[in-house]
Amino acid sequence: MTELKNDRFLRALSREPVDMTPVWMMRQAGRYLPEYLETRKKAGSFMDLCRNTDLACEVTIQPLERFELDAAILFSDILTIPDAMGLGLYFETGEGPKFKKTVRTEADVDQLPIPEVERDLDYVVNAVRRIRQELNGRVPLIGFSGSPWTLATYMIEGQGSREYRHAKAMLYGQPEVMHRLLDKLAETVTHYLNAQIRAGAQAVQIFDSWGGALSTPAYMEFSLKYMEQIVHGLIREHEGRKVPVILFTKGGGQWLEAMSVTGADALGLDWTTELGDARRRVGHRVALQGNMDPSCLFASPAAIRAEAGRILDSYGQGSGHVFNLGHGINQFVPPEHAKALVDAVHELSVKRHA
Amino acid sequence: MTELKNDRFLRALSREPVDMTPVWMMRQAGRYLPEYLETRKKAGSFMDLCRNTDLACEVTIQPLERFELDAAILFSDILTIPDAMGLGLYFETGEGPKFKKTVRTEADVDQLPIPEVERDLDYVVNAVRRIRQELNGRVPLIGFSGSPWTLATYMIEGQGSREYRHAKAMLYGQPEVMHRLLDKLAETVTHYLNAQIRAGAQAVQIFDSWGGALSTPAYMEFSLKYMEQIVHGLIREHEGRKVPVILFTKGGGQWLEAMSVTGADALGLDWTTELGDARRRVGHRVALQGNMDPSCLFASPAAIRAEAGRILDSYGQGSGHVFNLGHGINQFVPPEHAKALVDAVHELSVKRHA
Numbered sequence: 009m010t011e012l013k014n015d016r017f018l019r020a021l022s023r024e025p026v027d028m029t030p031v032w033m034m035r036q037a038g039r040y041l042p043e044y045l046e047t048r049k050k051a052g053s054f055m056d057l058c059r060n061t062d063l064a065c066e067v068t069i070q071p072l073e074r075f076e077l078d079a080a081i082l083f084s085d086i087l088t089i090p091d092a093m094g095l096g097l098y099f100e101t102g103e104g105p106k107f108k109k110t111v112r113t114e115a116d117v118d119q120l121p122i123p124e125v126e127r128d129l130d131y132v133v134n135a136v137r138r139i140r141q142e143l144n145g146r147v148p149l150i151g152f153s154g155s156p157w158t159l160a161t162y163m164i165e166g167q168g169s170r171e172y173r174h175a176k177a178m179l180y181g182q183p184e185v186m187h188r189l190l191d192k193l194a195e196t197v198t199h200y201l202n203a204q205i206r207a208g209a210q211a212v213q214i215f216d217s218w219g220g221a222l223s224t225p226a227y228m229e230f231s232l233k234y235m236e237q238i239v240h241g242l243i244r245e246h247e248g249r250k251v252p253v254i255l256f257t258k259g260g261g262q263w264l265e266a267m268s269v270t271g272a273d274a275l276g277l278d279w280t281t282e283l284g285d286a287r288r289r290v291g292h293r294v295a296l297q298g299n300m301d302p303s304c305l306f307a308s309p310a311a312i313r314a315e316a317g318r319i320l321d322s323y324g325q326g327s328g329h330v331f332n333l334g335h336g337i338n339q340f341v342p343p344e345h346a347k348a349l350v351d352a353v354h355e356l357s358v359k360r361h362a
Numbered sequence: 363m364t365e366l367k368n369d370r371f372l373r374a375l376s377r378e379p380v381d382m383t384p385v386w387m388m389r390q391a392g393r394y395l396p397e398y399l400e401t402r403k404k405a406g407s408f409m410d411l412c413r414n415t416d417l418a419c420e421v422t423i424q425p426l427e428r429f430e431l432d433a434a435i436l437f438s439d440i441l442t443i444p445d446a447m448g449l450g451l452y453f454e455t456g457e458g459p460k461f462k463k464t465v466r467t468e469a470d471v472d473q474l475p476i477p478e479v480e481r482d483l484d485y486v487v488n489a490v491r492r493i494r495q496e497l498n499g500r501v502p503l504i505g506f507s508g509s510p511w512t513l514a515t516y517m518i519e520g521q522g523s524r525e526y527r528h529a530k531a532m533l534y535g536q537p538e539v540m541h542r543l544l545d546k547l548a549e550t551v552t553h554y555l556n557a558q559i560r561a562g563a564q565a566v567q568i569f570d571s572w573g574g575a576l577s578t579p580a581y582m583e584f585s586l587k588y589m590e591q592i593v594h595g596l597i598r599e600h601e602g603r604k605v606p607v608i609l610f611t612k613g614g615g616q617w618l619e620a621m622s623v624t625g626a627d628a629l630g631l632d633w634t635t636e637l638g639d640a641r642r643r644v645g646h647r648v649a650l651q652g653n654m655d656p657s658c659l660f661a662s663p664a665a666i667r668a669e670a671g672r673i674l675d676s677y678g679q680g681s682g683h684v685f686n687l688g689h690g691i692n693q694f695v696p697p698e699h700a701k702a703l704v705d706a707v708h709e710l711s712v713k714r715h716a
Contacts, residue, residue: 171656171657171692172657173657173660173692173694174660176655176657176658176660176661177657177660177661179661180655180657180658180660180661180665180666180669181660181661181662181665220634221634222634222655223633223634223636223655224634224635224636224639225636225672226655227634259613259634261616262615262616262634262635262636279577280574280575280576280577280578280581280613280616281578281616282577282578282579282616285578301530301534301576301577301580302525303525303526303527303530303531303534304530304534306527306528306530306531306534306535307530307531307533307534307535308535311534311535312534315534318579338525338527340527
């Protein structure tokens with residue numbers, strides 16, 4: 009394999025010394041970039057874009073051409089797994105993802121097949137392989153999956169939700185059915201991430217977008233437990249290098265201690281948690297990734313720079329921090345504001361690693 | 363004034379002994395009750411219902427006729443203040459509240475009038491007086507207001523928001539303008555709550571629905587600071603009895619220590635925070651209100667009862683806990699599920715107060 013020219017991101021995840029704090033942005037390949045919108049138009053639907061190896065590779069690389077990012081992330085969707093389970097993922101203009109079929113009963117759960125990743129999700133594996141080739145060692149490539157709980161909410165509700173009416177009814181009323189569903193999902197996510205690692209993903213992130221909608225004991229029992237199960241099933245070393253795992257529960261700031269003992273290498277933080285406090289709470293067990301309020305990118309480059317500095321100060325001296333937003337970049341952010349952030353993180357962090 | 367027949371709620375807020383844990387539900391007068399929908403139909407629009415003293419009183423009392431609730435809460439909207447400031451509040455079917463005018467520039471903020479509460483919000487004050495009369499000492503009446511930050515987000519965005527694009531741009535880019543707006547709002551909220559207290563509200567709650575969308579330092583500077591300012595400006599004793607103040611920041615579980623030293627008597631908790639942990643963190647400084655996941659009410663009465671028991675156990679022995687949901691009750695909850703909750707809290711808590 010080609011040698012990695014910039015391994016700042018991987019080093020920070022292992023809390024090894026770096027010259028400056030690495031930075032990438034969740035959803036960095038996306039609608040705020042005019043070149044993304046161009047490619048998207050060529051592709052057809054959003055899922056057509058995910059399924060087209062050439063174009064998925066193209067949009068993954070696009071933000072790297074504009075900004076000095078320290079990692080690339082596979083362009084894909086978190087709902088590829090339920091789609092491969094036969095639920096029929098589709099997107100309507102201006103709305104979130106939806107499924108043609110839902111999973112609401114014990115029979116629904118039992119009938120759900122466990123996908124054969126290399127066959128049913130070959131387009132993801134192919135995209136990873138192709139992007140890795142195209143990156144040619146420029147920066148590491150991150151693979152990812154949704155968490156079992158997050159996937160389950162979409163599968164049960166059939167779409168995004170604010171109240172999780174059906175998912176919560178199952179969780180509180182038929183916990184054993186929920187556990188069977190989560191177990192199937194955890195097994196599938198493990199296969200899925202391992203296939204991405206074998207195809208060349210050099211780190212993986214589990215997106216637990218809806219873990220923060222749970223009570224503390226429900227989070228432990230229905231979300232964290234399954235992420236831990238996945239972490240233990242992952243290939244942790246590949247091509248002679250450690251493959252770090254990042255857990256990101258949006259709204260999970262109250263549960264960092266529990267998250268830090270799952271075996272994950274790093275925790276993603278949203279912006280509601282103070283980074284310095286988080287560092288004290290998790291000790292030397294894990295690295296931290298985050299955590300600027302993505303809506304700060306609506307303010308001026310000067311304000312963005314000031315906030316980036318504040319967050320770097322909050323973390324303090326030394327390695328173990330990957331700068332990121334606390335959630336995906338918004339489609340209405342001007343690309344030059346994203347550039348201001350990336351440049352500020354590099355410039356302002358040098359002295360933290362002297 | 364008539365003597366209070368059930369003062370469990372007020373006693374718990376002052377951490378005085380009670381015979382059982384008091385319970386009420388946020389949005390307990392609402393769309394899940396068929397009788398509410400009937401009255402709503404008679405009234406016309408939602409704001410017509412808020413403005414009609416007789417009907418606002420009627421819907422406030424309705425849930426007390428069904429459930430053994432320990433408090434009534436004024437039926438009104440959190441956005442009455444921006445409406446009285448001239449922004450033109452309206453509701454479109456199936457959508458959240460909207461404003462005809464927004465507040466986005468320095469000039470917009472400077473032109474904003476501070477309402478004369480007894481004149482511009484007389485319908486709220488009249489409703490409080492009338493409900494208090496009608497309750498006739500049955501249970502205490504809670505008054506309320508939105509927090510300055512929460513009101514500001516609606517005023518700036520012109521409607522509810524997920525990203526707070528304009529509000530965050532102002533917060534990060536023109537913090538001094540944001541502070542001027544919040545200052546005006548804090549002054550108005552203080553007048554507004556004091557008018558409710560003078561008219562008969564026996565406790566007040568400040569709803570900081572969107573405080574949880576802020577970073578830790580932004581929460582302290584732009585939300586908590588102004589709630590503290592309000593707490594210090596409130597009438598704290600009336601009719602010979604203490605008027606407790608409850609602060610509720612949805613998503614504020616990470617900031618309880620700071621909230622507990624504002625002078626508020628109690629903190630509202632959403633369901634993501636473990637109640638027993640919260641109690642340890644705030645010590646004897648404040649009472650706690652909450653915190654069942656409102657979506658638990660979609661499960662069976664048996665599951666609801668089990669979860670209520672778990673939450674009571676988490677709090678432990680003694681007074682200082684008002685049972686509530688962690689957010690408003692959902693419109694699709696069957697009323698008999700709400701009854702199961704209220705009854706379970708009373709029955710299961712007796713032994714905690716022996």
